[in-house]
Amino acid sequence: MPKPSPAGELDSVELENNLLSIWKEEGAFVSSITNRESGAPFIFLEGPPTANGKPGIHHVVARTYKDLVCRWKTMQGFRVERKGGWDTHGLPVEIEVQKRLDLMSNEQIEAFGMQAFNDACRESVWTYEEAWREMTERMAYWVDLDNPYVTLHNDYVESCWWALKQMFDSGLLYRGYKVLPYCPQTGTSYSSHEVALGYKEVEEPSVYVKFKLVDEDASILAWTTTPWTLPGNVGLAVGPDVTYIKARIAKEAESWDGSGGAQVGEVVILAKDLQKEVLRHHVDIIEEIKGSELVGMAYEPLFPDAVPRGDSETAWTVLSADWVTTTDGTGVVHTAVMYGEDDYNLGMEAGLPAHHTVGMDGNFVDGTHPELDGKYVKDVDQTVIQLLSQPGGSNGKGPQSGLLYREKSYLHDYPHCWRTDHPLLYYAMDSWFVKMTAVKEKLLEFNDQVEWAPDWVGEGRFGEWLRNVKDWAISRERYWGTPLPVWRDEDGNMKCIGSIQELKDEVAKANAAGINNPECPDDVDLHRPVVDEFTLLSDNGKPMKREPFVMDCWFDSGCAPFAQFHYPFEENDKFTPAFPVDYICEGVDQTRGWFYTLLAVSTTVFDSPAYKRCLSLGLILDAEGKKMSKSRGNIVNPWDHFNKEGADATRWYMVSAGAPWMPLKFDPNGVRETYGKMFLTLWNVYKFHADYAALDGFDPDAIDQIPVAERKDLDRWILSKLSTVAKEYHSDFVNWNYHKACRDLESFIVNDISNWYVRRSRRRLWDEAESNDKLSCQFTLHELLTTLCKLIAPVSPFMVDTIHRNLTGSPVHLADWPLGVPGLTEGATSDSWDEEAERATELLPAQDHALENLMELVRELAEAGRRIRIAEGRRQRLPCLQGWIVAGPDVSIFTDLLQEELNVESINTELDLEKFQQIKLNPNFRSLAPKARQNVNQIAGMIKSAENPEEMYDQIKAGGFMLMDVEITVDDVEIIREQKEGYSAETINLGQGDEKVQVSLVLDMQDTPELLSKGLARDITRRVQAKRKELNLEIEDTIELTVQTKDAPELFKSDMEWIATETRASQALFDSEENFSLDFDSFDVDGIKVNFHVKRA
RNA sequence: GCGCGGGUAGCUUAGUCGGUUGGAGCACCCGGCUGAUAACCGGGAGGUCGCAGGUUCGAGUCCUGCCUCGCGCACCA
Helix, strand or coil: CCCCCCCCCCHHHHHHHHHHHHHHCCCCHHHHCCCCCCCCCCCCCCCCCCCCCCCCCHHHHHHCCCCCHHHHHHHHCCCCCCEEEEEECCCHHHHHHHHHHHHCHHHHHHHCCHHHHHHHHHCCCCCCHHHHHHHHHHHHCCCCCEEEEECHHHHHHHHHHHHHHHHHHCCCEEEEEEEEEEECCCEEECCHHHHHHEEEEEEEEEEEEEEEEECCCCEEEECCCCCHHHHHHHEEEEECCCCCEEEEECCCCCCCCCCCCCCCCCCEEEEHHHHHHHHCEEEEEEEEEEHHHCCCEEECCCCCCCCCCCCCCCEEEEECCCCCCCCCCCCCEEEHHHHHHHHHHHHHHHHHCCCCECCCCCCCCCCCCCCCCCEHEEEEEEEEEHHHHHCCCCCCCCCCCCCEEEEEEEEEEEEEEECCECCEEEEEEEEEEEEEHHHHHHHHCCCCCCEEEEEHHHHHHHHHHHHHHCCCCCCCCCCCCCCCCEEEECCCEECCCCCCCHHHHHHHHHCCCCCCCCCCCCCCCCCCHHHHCEEEEECCCCEEEEEECCCCCCHHHHHHHCCCCCCCCHHHHHHHHCCEEEEEEEEEHHHHHHHHHHHHHHHHCCCCCCCEEEEEEECEEECCCCCCCCCCCCCCCCHHHHHCHHHHHHHHHHHHHHHCCCEECCCHHHHHHHHHHHHHHHHHHHHHHHHHHHHHHCCCCCCCCCCCCCHHHHHHHHHHHHHHHCCCCHHHHHHHCCHHHHEEEHHHHHHHHHHHHHHHHHHHHHHCCCCHHHHHHHHHHHHHHHHHHHHHHCCCCCHHEEEHHHHHCHHHHHCCCCCCCHHCCCCHHHHHHHCHHHHHHHHHCCHHHHHHHHHHHHHHHHHHHHHHHHHHCCCCCCCEEEEECCCCCCCHHHHHHHHHCCCCCEEEEEEEHHEEEEEEEEEEEHHHHHHHHHHHHHHHHHHHCCCCCHHHHHHHEEEEEEECCCECCCEEEEEEECCCCCEEEEEEEEEEEHEEEEEEEECCCCCHHHHHHHHHHHHHHHHHHHHHHCCCCCCCCEEEEEEEECCCCCCHHCCCCCCCHCCEEEEEEEECCCCCCCCEEEEEEEEEEEEEEEEEC
């Protein structure tokens, strides 16, 4: 190791920028990996961000946690390769481009040209790549951005195709006709995780409609919140076990809002439980009927021309469905086969006609009703209501009062398009699915194997999702994405293509059969429209066209574990040992996103989990607790902090502010605090060491190192504490409690190292002569700092690298974790994550708990002394003649230290407790309560208010002491010692339970001429030192000092000499007369005026 | 509506198995200390521990209900 050079002044931004260029020059990131060539692999997988949005502070949070775990594992000896990644497909990209090119419909895009449109998308995804790269580098997130995986690359897409083919071959990929949330504006359906992005609360008209029975003069009431689905009605569903009533309107309603109504004498049928909710008329109940008795009854279609009956026998009849409840509506569910999932399933089961009354454009198809045809469904709610309300109703077969019973506005959350805000329509359509329901048990089983942080995300939120798993709708009626590689002929024969080679072969086969295909080169672009141009040949010799869909872009990212390596087409040796991955980390919003799609793909393709550990991060909010979003304009720009406090402070703040999974309220002031407290303090501790080490030519490799056992108690104490803190820090890391680790370490640096160890050691290094004591201190600081650097490095990698390099000559990122390098041990695996703590702690200095406890007491005593002085009005610089420490453990090894801290001439241990103390008894509820039961409070009161506690305690010790028939033993009371009145003393309590210690400090308050002289000397010295600093004098400069005091206590010669030495005065003149001079400074001490003058010698 | 996680001083938060006096930091006020930094130390002020019940000798902590915020889920018609 080289000898340290002086630290210099801190400019954290400059320091970090310097390091960034050094790292770049050295290839630091790469060498941190090659350095661990022989280590066990630890596999991290980067969740790909999309670069068509600007990076914000929330990305810095996620990248910090990714980085810190990877750096930590690297230091532990693992080989941690980190490939970057970009998510480049999907609707967000298309929408962005559509906005820019003003192409707001599919027709417009196709008119513009699919190739040109996709070219624009391909370009758009890199809009902010540079910004991402700069942010990533500046924050020191070490990830390979020069060789990332990119979801739009042919290699990546080919791997996705391969995965789809695996699903296709195992029957998990299927084409279905299903009701899906569909946006007529973007012309595409959505998967459940996309739908979840767009729920909005809206108020809409809901209607109660009469369905006139064919064979009876009565109507069944049904309710719907989507009047536009009524023309498509082909059935009514009732619960077989629900009780319904047949009721006759008895008299006119008293008041009536809106349209609809009923005449006296009309008969309606609805669930008994909902009568009060629904009916606005007084009715006579004719009879009660079971739902099952209603089944099979026929009713008049509302819009007779809208849906052709076909060969359905059940159309427009009452059907039975056990999911019907009476929580809302009428207990009768209006069923429009094409516009509801339950409706569709019931319709298929019961044989209802499946006919669309609404087109893909969201408009009613011709032939529905003259007043509705061609109109957009959401625009004609009122028209539907009017048609129903007219006399006889929309079909003319209803009662004079019409077919509308009531309308009511209804407030509910309804899904909207997450890109265009357009309300989604549930719409039956062709779509492709992955049969996730078939592997549900596997999903649950694999999820159980994942170590989730926090565990409730895995068990609760994610587990819940998996238990309700639905088939994954993966096709999109869009342009920019991985094309669905399935070709289909007119008979429904299909082929799924799993590679470029296979595509080429099939194209060649088709060409041979006379189909005129465009060329299909090795680098054929695996995107639309290129792949659409190919017509393949089915086994029956018929032409097959590609199913015109692209994949849900979440499917792409779900393929990342293998597609990043172009598996199985190349780099097989890379993928196999890297799966499942060890660690992923993303925002909790990815639970249903990436966390799910990874598992979905790995389960269906590899029958395996995709990741072993998942850290799910909380959302990031602004300082007011509001979610950060572009629209609110409350996004914090990371550069505001990178350029001010630096990335170290920003990262440390984010990690220490709270548990990773808790929402983080990002407070810019918190970053400033972290900088001021943690990093400035660390720097000054380092500076203290480095400056003196440089001055003294300290050599950390010197052979005459002083063994820890031979160093001062103060040194042994701080080193012991270092071990204790480091172990705790490590174990917090293992348990994902990074916030706790960082908070404790910060407190150690500020309170223990800086405010106690360094402050108490300052004079040791001032000593210009070489001494064992000074060396002990230097070695101790050296060891402290180098260990701290290693502990801090994963979280905040900059400053500690500078420090480590200066102190040891090598970068901290190649250093070993102070608690061991299990990744390097023979036969290690990444799963030994938890086991290393045990094996490697002997690397740290020896722990001495007794010494740590003793120092704790000493520090408490020092604080108690200050409190006593304040209470007595005795200033700190005026020494006390003597002090007594009463009771407690032997603190004699720290007597000198205490004398200095307390400014007491001599500290004595006093054995005669009685002299200063009296005792008090306090009840110990924990042991008293079980036997005293309800009398505990009375007994406690008696103990507390004992007139003579000493006597009572003696009786208790003697045994058989009873209070309210309960025997009180020594365990039931706690002895509190407090000072007797009239003493300048303070009692402190330390420890808990049996280890509880009470120690008192008593200070002598008398004044003597010697004490007054010493006190005055200290005050003068302090003022002169301040003046020296004010005059910008160097530490080694000497001065000429003049001091004038009048009516002051006598200043003894020895104290004058002391002042001169302390202030480096080559000449010191003490004058008891006041000769005012303008350039003299003056101050008051205990009512005495002191004038002084400092001049550089 | 259902599920998960929060609600503790003006702000950020700790609080173990229920134990009687709920700790810190920031900010504020007073004092002290300092050749020690944006530091440090002591003291003060600041708390209906979201609300209401319950269990208990005793509840921030356990139970029930409610309010509220966030997230997730949900077309239940």
